Amino acid sequence: xxxxxxxxxxxxxxxxxxxxxxxxxxxxxxxxxxxxxxxxxxxxxxxxxxxxxxxxxxxxxxxxxxxxxxxxxxxxxxxxxxxxxxxxxxxxxxxxxxxxxxxxxxxxxxxxxxxxxxxxxxxxxxxxxxxxxxxxxxxxxxxxxxxxxxxxxxxxxxxxxxxxxxxxxxxxxxxxxxxxxxxxxxxxxxxxxxxxxxxxxxxx
Amino acid sequence: xxxxxxxxxxxxxxxxxxxxxxxxxxxxxxxxxxxxxxxxxxxxxxxxxxxxxxxxxxxxxxxxxxxxxxxxxxxxxxxxxxxxxxxxxxxxxxxxxxxxxxxxxxxxxxxxxxxxxxxxxxxxxxxxxxxxxxxxxxxxxxxxxxxxxxxxxxxxxxxxxxxxxxxxxxxxxxxxxxxxxxxxxxxxxxxxxxxxxxxxxxxxxxxxxxxxxxxxxxxxxxxxxxxxxxxxxxxxxxxxxxxxxxxxxxxxxxxxxxxxxxxxxxxxxxxxxxxxxxxxxxxxxxxxxxxxxxxxxxxxxxxxxxxxxxxxxxxxxxxxxxxxxxxxxxxxxxx
Numbered sequence: 124x125x126x127x128x129x130x131x132x133x134x135x136x137x138x139x140x141x142x143x144x145x146x147x148x149x150x151x152x153x154x155x156x157x158x159x160x161x162x163x164x165x166x167x168x169x170x171x172x173x174x175x176x177x178x179x180x181x182x183x184x185x186x187x188x189x190x191x192x193x194x195x196x197x198x199x200x201x202x203x204x205x206x207x208x209x210x211x212x213x214x215x216x217x218x219x220x221x222x223x224x225x226x227x228x229x230x231x232x233x234x235x236x237x238x239x240x241x242x243x244x245x246x247x248x249x250x251x252x253x254x255x256x257x258x259x260x261x262x263x264x265x266x267x268x269x270x271x272x273x274x275x276x277x278x279x280x281x282x283x284x285x286x287x288x289x290x291x292x293x294x295x296x297x298x299x300x301x302x303x304x305x306x307x308x309x310x311x312x313x314x315x316x317x318x319x320x321x322x323x324x325x326x327x
Numbered sequence: 328x329x330x331x332x333x334x335x336x337x338x339x340x341x342x343x344x345x346x347x348x349x350x351x352x353x354x355x356x357x358x359x360x361x362x363x364x365x366x367x368x369x370x371x372x373x374x375x376x377x378x379x380x381x382x383x384x385x386x387x388x389x390x391x392x393x394x395x396x397x398x399x400x401x402x403x404x405x406x407x408x409x410x411x412x413x414x415x416x417x418x419x420x421x422x423x424x425x426x427x428x429x430x431x432x433x434x435x436x437x438x439x440x441x442x443x444x445x446x447x448x449x450x451x452x453x454x455x456x457x458x459x460x461x462x463x464x465x466x467x468x469x470x471x472x473x474x475x476x477x478x479x480x481x482x483x484x485x486x487x488x489x490x491x492x493x494x495x496x497x498x499x500x501x502x503x504x505x506x507x508x509x510x511x512x513x514x515x516x517x518x519x520x521x522x523x524x525x526x527x528x529x530x531x532x533x534x535x536x537x538x539x540x541x542x543x544x545x546x547x548x549x550x551x552x553x554x555x556x557x558x559x560x561x562x563x564x565x566x567x568x569x570x571x572x573x574x575x576x577x578x579x580x581x582x583x584x585x586x587x588x589x590x591x592x593x594x595x596x597x598x599x600x601x602x603x604x605x606x607x608x609x610x611x612x613x614x615x616x617x618x619x620x621x622x623x624x625x626x627x628x629x630x631x632x633x634x635x636x637x638x639x640x641x642x643x644x645x646x647x648x649x650x651x652x653x654x655x656x657x658x659x660x661x662x
């Protein structure tokens with residue numbers, strides 16, 4: 124058990140260090156790299172909880188895809204972090220308020236379970252023993268919550284289409300490859316066989 | 328004290344021994360993969376290839392290693408030194424940690440993870456960071472362009488790779504690599520999933536930045552892409568990481584489609600060989616095809632690469648996934 128708690132403190136400590144560095148780094152690219160480090164430690168914490176499926180999905184989705192695009196954008200844009208820091212004190216109360224609200228919500232949920240253990244019997248989807256968590260998740264996600272699952276998919280689709288519509292511009296200049304034109308080209312419309320008489324030549 | 332020794336020390340030493348065994352084998356095969364690549368390509372181009380250092384040039388990889396180690400390490404001006412050296416280390420270690428879940432025979436695996444296939448997918452999707460960090464930290468245009476190309480290429484091909492994996496694991500009914508191999512007894516998945524096998528193989532070529540998709544390091548336009556500014560050991564780590572990735576991906580192809588360590592027929596002459604030998608044969612076969620492809624095909628143009636990934640592979644693998652699921656439900660294998 125001691126190894127598990129040591130690992131927990133390691134991951135938790137590193138996650139906090141990473142999160143602090145995200146805020147305090149001067150270089151925005153370094154900030155994103157620290158953010159990735161934080162995601163990674165959060166995945167480690169999930170593994171310790173026995174939620175290996177969620178941990179792997181966190182790494183695949185956030186580290187492998189979302190953060191890559193983040194890094195892309197931050198590298199391409201010339202962000203001046205000092206200018207961004209100027210409004211720090213003005214926006215701080217709002218930020219602090221959001222943090223407090225989240226903390227209170229978490230405290231309500233976990234505090235409720237801690238004070239009255241019987242409350243966990245009210246869970247709509249109790250944890251089934253003896254099933255791997257991938258199977259358990261799949262069993263409720265595609266049956267009980269199938270509609271919610273589909274709705275979240277549709278929301279993502281709408282966001283994706285919106286982003287494409289907002290940013291897509293068709294420029295007049297570039298010449299594109301049209302595959303069907305190339306495939307449909309036949310010898311008949313491109314080649315002409317000419318019989319050249321000796322000494323006469325042809326005019327084309 | 329005895330409890331401590333039995334409970335922690337012995338398992339720890341045992342895991343360490345297993346890791347060491349894997350790492351040594353992978354490192355040696357990496358070294359000889361570079362040799363094999365040069366020899367096979369030279370044979371295909373009717374040349375001799377390396378033949379001076381040792382008998383048949385067999386010591387060539389070690390000569391190369393010594394050469395790279397003794398060269399000067401150059402850090403470009405205006406670069407970000409920590410990220411600059413973190414990048415090759417990351418590439419190399421990611422290529423190595425993927426081996427933690429690859430079973431080379433029944434029970435011969437460091438960690439028999441429940442979600443082994445997802446772990447492999449996660450590790451291979453993180454490979455892009457080494458390249459992006461290298462490109463950015465080098466403070467060079469060639470390196471940066473190479474990194475950008477590689478990042479978009481890897482993100483694009485990962486999507487269809489994911490769908491191919493889902494079709495396979497639906498058929499096997501498990502995310503555990505050992506169980507996926509066991510499920511292929513009698514019928515290796517490259518027969519029912521043949522189109523997916525081809526798509527996966529091609530995506531792996533793109534994911535490992537190999538020919539004909541080696542745009543991130545296209546010599547004719549980008550010098551050496553993201554590796555332009557690297558020299559000495561940092562370059563060697565990138566190079567080795569790339570070859571370790573090739574071996575790891577070949578292992579993944581063998582496990583997902585070629586029945587892992589299973590012999591083709593479970594009858595007399597075939598099952599005399601140890602399962603590990605079968606696994607090694609399959610990995611070598613995949614690696615040979617990697618090299619063969621390099622010697623045969625010209626490089627893709629960038630827009631063609633993107634079109635292939637997004638407009639051909641992605642819709643096709645999505646349709647195949649739906650067909651697979653439909654077939655499995657219809658025949659009552661999944662409910």
